[in-house]
Amino acid sequence: MLTLLVTEEFRATSYRFAALFFWAVIVIIVALIPFALGIPLLGTIGMFMAFVVIAGTPLTTFVILMVRYWQTMHGRQAAFTHSIPTQPRLLLIAKFLHATVVMVVSTVVMFLLALLYFIANAIATSTPIGESLSTLWGVFTDRVSQLPTSVTVVMLIGTTVGFVSTIIIFQATMSIGAQGRFSHMGFGAPVVGFILVYFILEIVGNLASFIVPFSLKLDGSSRMPVGIVMQPMLPNFIDSVNSGAPPTVIGIASMFVTPIFAIVLAIWAINALKRHLAVK
Secondary structure, eight states, rough: HHHHHHHHHEEEEHHHHHHHHHHHHHHHHHHHHHHHHTTTTTTHHHHHHHHHHHHHHHHHHHHHHHHHHHHTTTTHHHHHTTTEEEOOOHHHHHHHHHHHHHHHHHHHHHHHHHHHHHHHHHHHTOOOHHHHHHHHHHHHHHHHHHOOOHHHHHHHHHHHHHHHHHHHHHHHHHHHHHHHHGGGTTTTTHHHHHHHHHHHHHHHHHHHHHHHSSSEETTTTTTEEEEEESSSSSHHHHHHHHOOOSSSSSEETTTHHHHHHHHHHHHHHHHHHHTTTOOO
C-alpha cells in the first residue's frame, strides 16, 4: 500500500514539478544571456533574476509541496484521500517520502542553475569555462580539506537530518492544526503552529547549544573548526564575555533538537489523524 501511495503522489505531481524545473532553466538561460554578453543594465537585471531563480526554485518547490499536503490531507481534496482504506501513518509516510525525493531533486536543479550562472560569469570575464569551474571546485575542496573528518561528518549528518526533519515538522504541524479543536481557524491554525514551532525550536535549540556537552572547537587564530569536543558552550561563553576574546567553543547540540521535535510532532500528527472523523 505504501508503494502505491507514493507512486500515486509522483503520478499526480510529476508534470507540475517537471514544468517548474523546465521553466526555471529556461528563465535563467534567458536572464544570463545579457549578463554573459556584458550588456549594461540588462546584464545586471539578468544577474539579479538568476539569483532569484536559483534561490526561488527550491523555495517554490517546498511551498507547492506544503500546499498540496494541506489540500489533499485537510483541504478540498481531503475527502478522497481519507476514503483510501489505509492507516493514517502510511498516508503521512507516503507524503513525507514524496516530498523528500522532490526536494532532493529540487536541490540538484538549484546546483545546476548555479552552475549555469558560473558558466555565464566565466564568459562575461573572458575566462575559459573549464578553468573557471576548476578554480571554483578547487576552492570548495580546499575548504573541505581544512576541516577535520569528524567535523565534516557531523556537518553532513546535521544538514541531512535537519533537511528531513523540516519536512516532517511542516507536514505534521498542518495535520495537528487541522484537529477539531483548531479547525475553526482554517489554515490559520497551521500558520500559528509554524510560528510557535519556530520560537520553541529557537529557544530550546539555543539552550541545548549552551548546556549540552557537544560543541565545535575553534582555532583561536584562524577561527577554523579543529574538532568536536564533549563540553558545553556556556563556560567558554562566560569566559569570553569576561575577557572580551572571541569564544573558541561553539555549541552545536541544537542539531539534535530538530529531529527530536520532528518525531514528537509526527506521533502527535498520526494520533490527530486517527481521531479525524474522515479517516477510515
